[in-house]
Amino acid sequence: QKEVEQNSGPLSVPEGAIASLNCTYSDRVSQSFFWYRQYSGKSPELIMSIYSNGDKEDGRFTAQLNKASQYVSLLIRDSQPSDSATYLCAVNAGTDKLIFGTGTRLQVFP
Amino acid sequence: GAGVSQSPRYKVAKRGQDVALRCDPISGHVSLFWYQQALGQGPEFLTYFQNEAQLDKSGLPSDRFFAERPEGSVSTLKIQRTQQEDSAVYLCASSLVVARYEQFFGPGTRLTVL
Numbered sequence A: 001q002k003e004v005e006q007n008s009g010p011l012s013v014p015e016g017a018i019a020s021l022n023c024t025y026s027d028r029v030s031q032s033f034f035w036y037r038q039y040s041g042k043s044p045e046l047i048m049s050i051y052s053n054g055d056k057e058d059g060r061f062t063a064q065l066n067k068a069s070q071y072v073s074l075l076i077r078d079s080q081p082s083d084s085a086t087y088l089c090a091v092n093a094g095t096d097k098l099i100f101g102t103g104t105r106l107q108v109f110p
Numbered sequence B: 001g002a003g004v005s006q007s008p009r010y011k012v013a014k015r016g017q018d019v020a021l022r023c024d025p026i027s028g029h030v031s032l033f034w035y036q037q038a039l040g041q042g043p044e045f046l047t048y049f050q051n052e053a054q055l056d057k058s059g060l061p062s063d064r065f066f067a068e069r070p071e072g073s074v075s076t077l078k079i080q081r082t083q084q085e086d087s088a089v090y091l092c093a094s095s096l097v098v099a100r101y102e103q104f105f106g107p108g109t110r111l112t113v114l
Helices: none
Strands: A011-014 A019-025 A032-038 A045-050 A054-058 A061-066 A071-076 A085-092 A104-109 B005-007 B010-013 B019-024 B031-037 B044-050 B053-056 B065-068 B075-079 B088-095 B109-113
Touching: A011 A019, A019 A032, A019 A085, A019 A104, A032 A061, A032 A071, A045 A054, A045 A061, A045 A071, A071 A085, B005 B088, B010 B019, B019 B088, B019 B109, B031 B075, B044 B065, B044 B075, B075 B088
Parallel strands: A011 A104, B010 B109
Antiparallel strands: A019 A071, A032 A045, A032 A085, A054 A061, A061 A071, A085 A104, B005 B019, B019 B075, B031 B044, B031 B088, B044 B053, B065 B075, B088 B109
């Protein structure tokens, strides 16, 4: 079992809709959770970090964390074609390194 | 301010050649990380420095891989006797303090071994 799992997609949503991206992790001692956006041919860009249970909102992005279920999600409201990218979930289990999922490819169509 | 920079952006090497990849972290960032990203995969951890100390090198795939950060700023990842399976994007990330774990990535170096 991979330590961080994501559906590879593609997840296709129409412009203006809410995109919901999900991630599960296996290590119960995980403490820090991150969402990175990666455009094709580019490097990962940090868009959200979350450390405690509940929701965290930043503009059109909302991260949700449920440690009991070992689940973290990212909601993108009012999706735009420019949001089309691969979204990487990353988890830190109290050590130095980040463990990444394989990413979910999001396609927002006009 | 300036972000993480990496050079070269692209490197083509013949199998068996040695390569050196450079990372210049965000000024003042204590922690520096190297990751390897294969096509269609998420980044995989290679090694980590806090200042000049290499605290974790558990992800280095073989003894052909070596990293250093002698003055606690710029870091170099060296791969000796490159093999085709070393072809990947090598990403460097830096973090202001370890505790928050927010890591910011450079543009990466795409290594192709022929």
